[in-house]
Amino acid sequence: MKTKLYVLYGGKSVEHEVSLKTAVTVLLSIDEARFEVYPIYITPDGLWCTPGHLSKEALTIERLIAEPAFRDPARSIGEILSGVMALPGPKVVMPLLHGSNGEDGTMQGLLELLNVPYVGNGVLSAALTLDKAMSKQILAQADIQQTKYMVSRFEEWSMDEAAVLRDVEHSIGYPCYVKPASLGSSIGISRCMNRGELLSGIREAFSYDKKLVIEREVDGREIQVAVIGNERPLASFPGEFIHEHSFFDYESKYMDKRLTMSIPAKLADGLTPRIRELAIRAYQAHGCEGLARVDFFLDSEGELFLNEINALPGFTNFSMYPVMWERTDGTSYSELIEKLIGHAIARHKNKQTLKYTR
Template sequence: MKRVLLLYGGRSSEHEVSCLSARSVLAVIDRSRYEVVPVGITREGRWTLTDGVIESAAGRPLPEVADAGPTVALVGGKDGARLIQVDEDGESARVVGRIDVAFPVLHGPWGEDGTVQGLLATVGVPYVGADVTASSIGIDKGAMKAAFAARGLPQGPYATVHRRRWDADPELVAATLEDRLPYPWFVKPARQGSSIGIGRVGERHELGAALVEAYGYDDVAIVEQGFAAPRELEVGVLGNEDIAVTAPGEIRPSHDFYDFEAKYLVESELVVPAEVADDVAERIDHLAREAYRAIGCRGMARVDFFLTEDAQLLVNEINTIPGFTPNSMFPRLWDAEGVRYPELVDRLLDLALATDA
């Protein structure tokens, strides 16, 4: 029986979302094939062995990793990686067990950005999802968009704004953006997910507050041109060399745009499969494969699109660790293809075990 290290929580602002995703994975993973070792990463970055019961604390809407369990660490050995438990005195440790494969269900910085992937690769543990390079490109919207542009993929107009540029001359930055992008704009942290830190800008005087919000999560912000009532379409991708793509699904946000609350607190409408013309579905399939290959992805991803009122199909972004919560599009898309949640988790672990760490 293979032993799976399930990593969740983490230091990012998407900590609670990661806990929700991990809870869903724990509920369906095949215990006849895998022994699961759930390890939560606290907000401060401590790895702690948990019992796998992920619940919300009293008075809180979303769960988080409790800072009560024993500290553990992953170390490389002569015959494979081991998870060890470190005693509180820091002077002794015991082996919890060998780790055969890891499933990082971590969203955002310090988990989805190549950092954890690099650690796992260093000690020789195969892991679910993209490698270090693809993870670091996928989390960084500026690098991701550059990779898409190099591949010739259609995208909406955007600009990158570093904090130091804004601090040095905000009037010049605003004027430059107005020359390049018609209003409205969406301002986002470059390396953040779950729609955290996003602001909508309809006039120049709103830009400063939106950038301040984005800079609370990253020193680089992406300013994207908004579109009037675009349809938001998404597909799931699975595979290493050979890849499969789902039919598209559509998100109909409960808010003006698909912000954090619309994703996790106030249920939005997910239409699976989306009602699109055959030629649009074929184009989405092709572009999703190209986006996947553009960053060198493996394992899995969710690729997001905008379909504008004038029928432009634009690649919005790729997510290398898509959400696995009950409200997440990725498992719903695969369920519509006949791949139930337990089988989806099995496939991901099989893909991980088929790769070099």
């Protein structure tokens, strides 16, 4: 009997479009001789539905978008859970939901209650890695160097904007980056060179989140490492995008056709093993399982600063995460998907040995 593979994509998130791009690539690469695939679309309003079987020959982003039968989220979710996802036989879920309501532990909590194996990080590690403010506390406790930062909450901003601006200028200075605490794909992030830009950047970021991280800029290169595995994770060769952007924003990441990858990244002797070791330390400090991409800054003095951990990195054919593995050990895109599914099933099997009664 084939394993039923439920692929969740879309989602109530500003990264909805990114998820659709990821889903197309994944669905085109799944071995249908081994898996019976069930695509499940989550609308921007949080409604669940399915487009039904999609042939690879006709698969497009437009074909992935389905019309929900019910306008009530609870009823639409219940219909999918009691129908499509309740089919008998072995099953595994692959959540391809970037950002809020998918990458932040909420979906993982639901899947834990359903007691099904699922690809990627668990509830706690998903929540920690998406929340940049909490992640930075974990990194500090693990004694992993990061750039100077401060956290600002909407309550304090609404009470005294001028005090927050003065605090940033005194503690962080310019240039600095203002980031919503719990978003990815560089959405809502601003690079600020003066008070006017800082003011507009904070207002923009607060429209996406009620908690912000404001960081001192590190003038240097951004180096990325792909990590995979559960108890004994592995780290890929480091890689970097070669580009001329002073700020690698959403448009730069997804629209610039001139981007090129350098994998392995050209680094000084001894730096590659150190970055790989730090990536695994950060991964384990957050309790990650399955996969994550760990991003560093490397300044002109050779100092490393861990930037952030992405628990569900971009996963198209042209994304850094799968390409780093292909150039590290020859793992193809399809093989990488099967490895991730294998880690999901192994973790779930291991959890079934736990006792829930005395």
